[in-house]
Amino acid sequence: MLRNRRRETLFALALVAPFVAIYGLVFVYPTIKLFMISLTDAPLIGGGNYVGFDNYTRLASDRRFNTAVWNTAYFVLITVVPGTLIAFAIALGVNRLRGRLQAAILALFFLPYILPVSVVYLLWDWTLNFQFGIAMHVFDLLGIQRIPVFKSTAWFMPAVGVITIWWTAGFSILLFLAGLRAIPAEIYEAAALDNAGIWSTFRRITWPLMWPITALVLTIQLISQLKIFDQVYLFSTGGRPNDNVVLVYYVFQRAFQSDQGGRAAAVAVVLFIIVIVVSVLNFQLTRLSGGRSR
């Protein structure tokens, strides 16, 4: 059959056009616009004068930006790898259960994930509030000094990290479970015939076969934790927002509190670049190490 390549191309273009148009409108155009605004002294609404790279150069000596970068990095460090490992461990455990019990336990672990962040905030504030938190009464019983968890800089990030892991682990667990179920039972039977122990079965079979899933979870976690905002915003309200500030929060402060659209855009661009660099790096690293172990 003769094919009309020109017509096919046109047809293909017509099919992708709606997507390209929407993608261009809601992603490409705003991104380009963001770069342009970051070179001006624009307020939140309306245009501004061109100021070159001033908004970027001043970030170097901006103390709050510094704090934001370090806090974000710290948060990623305490959530991404630990969160992934914990989810993996829970998935391994849930995978050993059968039938209704498995479904029930899985539901329990998945439950926090469906909560909106505001509810998560209220639950934990209710637990850890310095004056009325239920955890504080437990502390009193045990004779431990009460800790103002969300009001001290030392405790804030670790606490928000733990809460975030508790909140989001459900989704990672699901991904890991799907991966575990995809490993054929025959492989484990063969290993059992070869007299392999639990540890070597895990190290030689489960871990390498699960690596693509682990890499995926790590990447998803990394990107979402770099963009952390809601939890930090809610838990630091009224307390010490400028000491617990993270990058997206800093963008928000500059744009909506200080009415400095240009400076906010510059920070957003920096975050954009960080996310791209880190995720490409992460993807390459996991690909390389995955290739070696196979």
Add this chain to the structure above:
Amino acid sequence: MPNWFRLTKAVLVAGSLMASAAHAEETVTWWDFLSGGDGVRMKQLISDFNAAHQGKIKIDATTLEWGTPFYAKVQTSAAVGEAPDIMTYHASRIPLAVKQGILQEITADHWKTMGLSQSDYAPATWDAVTSDGKQYAVPLDTHPIVLYYNKDLLKKAGVLGDDGKPKGMDSRENFTATLKALKEAGVKFPLGSVTADGNFMFRTIYSFMGQQDGELMTDGEFLAGDNAKKLENALSVLADWTKEGLQSTYTDYPATVALFTSGEAAMMINGVWEVPTMTDLAKNGKLFDWGAVELPVIFDHPSTYADSHSFAIPANKGKEMSPEKRAAVLEVMSWISKNSLFWATAGHIPAYGPVTNSAEYKAMEPNATYSSLTTNMIFDPKTPLAGIAGPIFDVMSNFFVPTLNGEMEPAEAVEEIKAGLEDL
């Protein structure tokens, strides 16, 4: 054909009736951020207004989230011509709003139409809605902070004066002595303070600065001259109370109110907007005998931080306001100002002088007791950086929490605040 004729006539009559109704009734879109006990009272005022202006003006009100969400929405919607016809506004946010060009001026003609004038307001209140000699809002109230106290506990500790007010309101030593007496009488927290919320403490600390004639901003410079020292003094007072165990630590806003209403804290510094909470509890017999007075004089003279809820008209871009609509909006502002006696039940002090001078208002308690402080009010510094949920609020509050809870020395906090303010 008689049927046809009758039908046509009916349609015509109905049509003209609808047209005249549509012509006569002007709908005023209204946004506010009042969601607490005061929100309930504002809704009552609005429905009273609608009832009094049946067929002429109708207010269509929406309540939005207080603080940054409200102001971000106003700003973005004014830029695209979708802002309401009238909105509530904090006087402290007016300098920023004027810079952003989102408010319409209230001209001399408008004031005349409303039947209101400068002489109806306290000078500080009038000044708070003025920017470069022009007015941008109609003040509805002033809402300062006051000292709430539990008369039962104070009497037990022997620190309730014969006038029904706490003893030791005239100096730092005497007030601290009152707190200590309460502590000795077995009160867990003599003073309930919102020590976990620096935003809130800004009000108390700024009041104490005002008692020493301190200024946050002098000719565009932050904490110039000895103002830094005055801020340090203010912080030291509160930090010392914490050190001596006279004040609740790491307590957030709802917890502070709960500590006071449950009798664990004998006194509390909080906004007048908590008056309805106390009134309602007392009415149901669930509260002790309570009172509210102007803040104690810790330094040289009385001074209290206040802000003002006011009415403003947004400058809708590309959308001219019709004269009929403007007249309706002015009538709304005028009517509610003149009927703001009811607003006083929300705790706020009405800004409109004839209301606070009325016999009815003077009979209201504890409002009448603390309303004397209007002569000692100080407002935020006039800069686009100030105001509710503004950057100054943020920078300062960040260091208030560690200082007030004994983690940081006041002097160090002042240094950090100065550096943080200069970063803006």
